Amino acid sequence: MDVIAGFSDTAIHVVIDPTRDAFMKKLETRRSQIESWPSRTFRYGSTDRHQLDVYYPDAAKVSGNSVPVLFFEYGGGFISGDRKIDKPYDLAYANVGVFFAQRGVMTVIADYRLAPAAKFPDPPADIRDAIAWFIANTSTVSSGKLSETVDLSKIFVMGHSAGANHVMSLYLSPSVLPLDSPVRAATRGLIPKGGAFKFAFGGPPVLPPGLLEGYYGSEEAALANMPLTLLENAPEELIAGLPEVFVLASENEPEFIKAGVDEFVKKLEARRGRVVKYEIMKGHNHISPHWALLSGEGEDWADAVAEWVKSSV
Secondary structure: OHHHOOOOOOOHHHHHHHHHHHHHHHHHOOHHHHHOOOEEEEEOOOOOOOEEEEEOOOHHHOOOOEOOEEEEEOOOOOOOOOOOOOOOOOOOOHHHHHHHHHOOOEEEEEOOOOOOOOOOOHHHHHHHHHHHHHHHOHHHHHOOOOOOOOEOOOEEEEEEOHHHHHHHHHHOOOOOOOOOOHHHHHEEEEEEEOOOOOOOOOOOOOOOOOHHHHHHOOHHHHHHHOHHHHHHHOOHHHHHHOOEEEEEEEEEOOHHHHHHHHHHHHHHHHHHOOOOEEEEEEEEEOOHHHHOOOOOOOOHHHHHHHHHHHHOO
16 A cells, blocks of 8 residues: 555554554545535433444445444544544544445444543443444434434444454443343444454553553453453353454554454454454554545455445344
């Protein structure tokens, strides 16, 4: 991918601004298309961090009366992230919503509370509440945009980095998402991307010192509640009812993320007794996959996700 040539360093802080700047030049040529795409904002909770944006699917790409719904949860190292980023990067994450909507997938991008104010499991609970609100308000969401009889009950949840941590923490925590939850019943697939699944203490810091201890309560609590441990300790009934999982990682992920994703996939395969769909996003660094959407480069992974979602409905 020419646009990220030279930005494949695995250190996240090194690639953030060069990657965003490179892709924003491409996205600027699509600004009018992105900003004019049909979308609406809704509040699903009591604070400004409890809002979500819905991007409506291209009717020509919708077959039948069932529209798959993709929730996207961004990352940000647990302490940052917004569904609407300030200028000069204001076309993300709208580009994600529009990309999938163009392919006939209703796309929802929900904010969630951030550390240090938020403590575990507040962000996973916010994602749960956003999906629950959506399920309970599909007629409101559809009003004026889609037929109110359209089926919006097939939900897929994609998260990136810390967002992938929150998504998998939610679905692996029966105390946060009960086994009989309508949210769990409606979810057809999970798509963790570049997930922060495993933590280590005592080595070079990869997050601000004390962040994980503050978010989880202690080092011991962080290790007990990281997604890899939650997967290891999940009851058999939860594992048996877990939605299908499509795991993604970038070719140029930091080693601590790639190693954690690899271990998570192996453990999930062992517990489920079958191969887990796992693909590497070629040419990408940790943050570039979602910035690439609608740029014309590096979109193959998202086309694969859209096809997987639509074939799973």
